[in-house]
Amino acid sequence: MHLLVVEDDDAIAMPLAEGLRRAGFTVTRVATGASALECASSADLVLLDLGLPDIDGSEVCRRLRARYTVPIIILTARGDESERVLGLELGADDYVVKPFGMRELTARVRAVARRSNPSAEPERPRRIGDLLIDRRTRRVAVAGVEVALAPKEFDLLSLLADDAGAVVSRQQIMDEVWDAHWYGPTKTLDVHVASLRKKLGDASRIETVRSVGFRLRSEP
DSSP: EEEEEEEEHHHHHHHHHHHHHHOOOEEEEHHHHHHHHHHHHGOOOEESSSSOOOOOHHHHHHHHHHOOOOEEEESOOOOOHHHHHHHHHHSEEEEEEEOOOHHHHHHHHHHHHHOOOTOOOOOOOOTTTTTTHHHHEEEEEEEEEEOOHHHHHHHHHHHHHHTTTSSHHHHHHIIIOOOOOOOOOOOHHHHHHHHHHHTOGGGGEEEETTTTTEEOOSSS
């Protein structure tokens, strides 16, 4: 999938583009609204910042929607409800407030793409050693044997598998698997990790990084 990132701040745009490329996307980055209007025709989805130096992002969104059917996700620090409503009314398909997690963003990109093109080829199962994770069917198998997981266990495993070998912080897991506004005990995460380890048959598959979070071992 070819993404057009419209962001004038290099400090944000460069790591954002790199993170999206690591997630498997092709990325073109532009820094102005005028460039966005020129390049959008070749993109599968546009990630649009509102604070652009030449044309306000809201106006860019309006013009893009008038010209193209390409999906648009607005990325902005403007988190007021009125701003979100305006963006959606102008034709944006989703609205993500900065700061955001890369996994949340990639999940939103894929979700918007699926809604915009439901006939597109479904995401293929992910294989890590003898572990197979199929997001489309929400099934997991170890060495060819299916493992029954609870919904949150599957979401947790799927999140860790997005970047196997990388550490995912406890806070990020709570935000993305549970809810950014979760007020329950974080001990629930440890309970789910323990259950997941038991069901996968090898406790060392999910490693604890003390005082940080967890990672899924990338090698069998």
